Amino acid sequence: MFKRILIANRGECAIRIIRACRELDIKAVAIYSEADANALHVKKADFAVMIGPDPVKSYLNIHRIVTIAVETGCDAVHPGFGFLSENDEFARRVTEAGMTYIGPSPDAIRDMGSKTKARESMIAAGVPVIPGSEGELSSIDEALVLANDMGYPVMLKAAAGGGGRGIRRCDNDAELRENYDITKREATAAFGDDALFMEKCIVEPHHIEFQILADSHGNVVHLFERDCSIQRRNQKLIEIAPSNFLTPELRAEMGAVAVKAAKAVNYVNAGTVEFLVDKDHNFWFMEMNTRLQVEHTITETITDVDIVAQQIAIAEGKPLPFTQEELSFHGFAIEFRINAEDPKNGFLPTPGRITRYNSPGGPGIRVDGCVYAGYEIPPHYDSMCAKLTVSGPDWESTVRRSKRALAEYDIRGVRTTLPFYSAIAGSDVFMQGEFDTGFMDKHPELLNYKQKKTREDIAAAVAVAIAAHCGL
Incomplete structure (x- = not known):
């Protein structure tokens, strides 16, 4: 069993892995750039080491990260998602240094990272390809x-x-x-x-992805699907599990194809097989992501499987503790990516200082975040502040619970996607489960939401009114 794991990531992703380590009684080593000195993942880790002054390049410095992992006595390295998580050279350097890489083999990362190579592999395996x-x-x-x-x-x-x-x-x-x-x-x-x-181009398809787990003993299963169709500029905003669009028969067929795709490349650990599905339920392989996905939380919620813990167990050489027949799901889960962005201004990032932070609670609410009141959101990284995952026994109650949770969520000091998501969750079209990748283009009216006034907005308005009254 691993005693110490270095997490080659930051923010919410690093915190998620730290939590899994805590539950498994494994020490977690965090890394951070100078810009992240006050980041929450640094505070929560058992050990934290600064990797360099550059806010972005520091997290991409393979030699430095591997050296820190060795020097801090780590048995393994978890790449998280983003940064080096799909870099086959990083995986290779970790293993060459005598540690375990918590993820697929360098060859699998390389082959699936090349979209052309991935297409060739899937065609050879008989998987339907666009x-x-x-x-x-x-x-x-x-x-x-x-x-x-x-x-x-x-x-x-x-x-x-x-x-x-x-x-x-x-x-x-x-x-x-x-x-x-x-x-x-x-x-x-x-x-x-x-x-x-x-x-x-498959016009206005559903973007459906299947979560895969594969161990080193030849066992491969899927944890059902996520519908990631609500996007802006090909970037996911809201994800749902399971999909309202799939029939039980199509779900079983696509799941079997996803497992077939993973076996075709001798895949080990967690991964995601992504498909496009047209309105007539025809589906095609799009790509395979060789890492933990941002939206893994909704799969964990409907299956009760801790995907990060399974990643660690697989890397330790343990077989999967379940078969495909033993897996099932319950209810629905929706993940909202809470980004520091202004949807009314083309989703422009809005870095700055958070002046107030209150997250929602109650039944069926999970928040995976990395910000707090007083935290300065740096301009160098992805704009995501947190992921709000809402679950319920059926679609209608999950949507109603989402509306309540989004209304409770209060982040001040920067503009976020919260009011936009409230508009979506409160719309008839969302309650009806009618969405594909053309959702945003079809419903521009959802951007006409009312923006909550921050203290700064109110202070500025008062100052303008006073100035006008005084004739300044």
């Missing part, structure tokens, strides 16, 4: 020929992409020409690799 290019695109001319053969719309995608970045929809030749170089630049900036590939 029609597209065979390998990487060599030129705009090749892209134009392929797009006209398949028929518009098409999706240009970064071969090394992930997290919704490096993706552009093209509806005609002109848009494809315009977006080709733009997408290559985005791919280079985000992933250090400008290779692109192309897929047929």
